[in-house]
Amino acid sequence: MNKSPLPLVVMTNVVFPETVALFEGVARVVVNDRPEPWPADVMREHCREAVGLMAFMTDRIDGAFLDGCPRLRVVGAALKGFDNIDVEAATRRGVQVTICEDLLTAPSAELAIGLMLSLGRHMLPGDAGIRDAGFGGWRPVHYGVGLADAEVGIVGFGRVGQAIAERLAGFGCRISAFDASPGAFPERFDASVARRGLPELLENSDFVVLALPLTPTTLHLIDASAISTMKTGALLINPARGSLVDEQAVADALEGGKLAGYAADVFECEDWARPDRPDCVNPRLRERTASTVLTPHLGSAVTRVRREIEASAARSIIDVLSGRQPAGAINVPADTGNGPDTEMRRTS
Structure with a gap:
């Protein structure tokens, strides 16, 4: 046979x-x-x-x-x-x-820190200025926002949010976090991270960093209404999922001066589960080269x-x-008669 x-x-x-x-x-x-x-x-x-x-x-x-x-x-x-x-x-x-x-936790947290530093310290405009006009030495330009003494609010305090907080510990910033999930704040953060409600966090943070999954509840969590409660001149950082923010609202806030900057590694156009997702990164964000840092989903790269x-x-x-229980399983499949030795599963 x-x-x-x-x-x-x-x-x-x-x-x-x-x-x-x-x-x-x-x-x-x-x-x-x-x-x-x-x-x-x-x-x-x-x-x-x-x-x-x-x-x-x-x-x-x-x-x-x-x-x-x-x-x-x-x-x-x-x-x-x-x-x-x-x-x-x-x-x-x-x-x-x-x-x-x-496996994605550490590199995603690292990238979040990189986005914060790049946006706050105007690294991309500085780089562009040297490439476009040369460099004649120090000038009193590109003054920005550092992490030392800054208020940093982390929205979502699962593994990635916690990893971001751990990496921020040496920068001398004050860290707060919001998470609606019970038990989201391990005891090891009791002394270093203040637990806040979302409205309070948005109102007081110089940097707001998103570290949430995309769900029906978190879709456009940061919209025009949420942005209106943020500190004027705040910096918004999104290394998580594009549709956590309303990109049109972010563009409006940048143009109006409510937000001083937006850094993103993820974009609404990537969120395939949304039938109404846009087909490209918001052009108004792409045009604002002095106040945005946009990276092509480098979180785990x-x-x-x-x-x-x-x-x-x-x-x-x-x-x-091979008929073994896999690591990382997130569901228990229905019994369709598809045992471990069955070559194929046929629909009825």
Whole structure:
């Protein structure tokens, strides 16, 4: 009797060769070899026979997509946030979903600090000035805001928010945080981080740093109304999810002088789960080069970390295909008759 062909695993973005090598003898692998995401129809065709899927930020995994993948058993997300995946739809269809819970924490916190320093100290306008006009020596220009003695408010105090607070400890700033989740403030922060309600935090902070997941509750948490309560001249930092802010409202606040600056590594146009998401970064933000720092989603863009993220997602997929409980599981799939030894799952 001929041995059954290996199951198909699809990776929707460019990955390291070491990641592909992990599947040797376990699965056939199809990889997107270009930095641009596949068009939706191309992705559906690649995934039609897939048993495992390594998903990334650029993918929208919803019920309609899953219905076109009747053999799919596991979505191993190379992500921490999973707002682009309909977990309930996956659960109903017997599909395991896993995430990388903590690998993105440190690099995301590091980038948040970098955004704060770059925006507050006018590093990009200074760099541009040297490149455009040369440099004749010190001049009394580009005076900004430092972290020493500043009031820094962190909105969201999960792992990333806590990591940001830990890294700010040596800068001599006063740190406060808001989080609506019970038990969000470990005892180790009792002496270093003041717990505040969101209105009080916004009103008193020189820097407001967002460290929240995107949910229906946090969508446009920072809108025109919230910005109106902020300290005039405050700096807003968003390394978390683009749609936590209303980019139009931020542009209005920059133009009107309510906000002195906005730094973002994430943008509303990236939030694939929103059917009304804009198709590009707000042009008014892009035009304000003196008061914005905009980076192309570099939060986890550390080579070592990206290797670890891919390997983690790959191991989760392999575990499911091998009948083992994967690390990073965020759902308990419905029993659809798809046991660990079943090659494929057929929809009824």
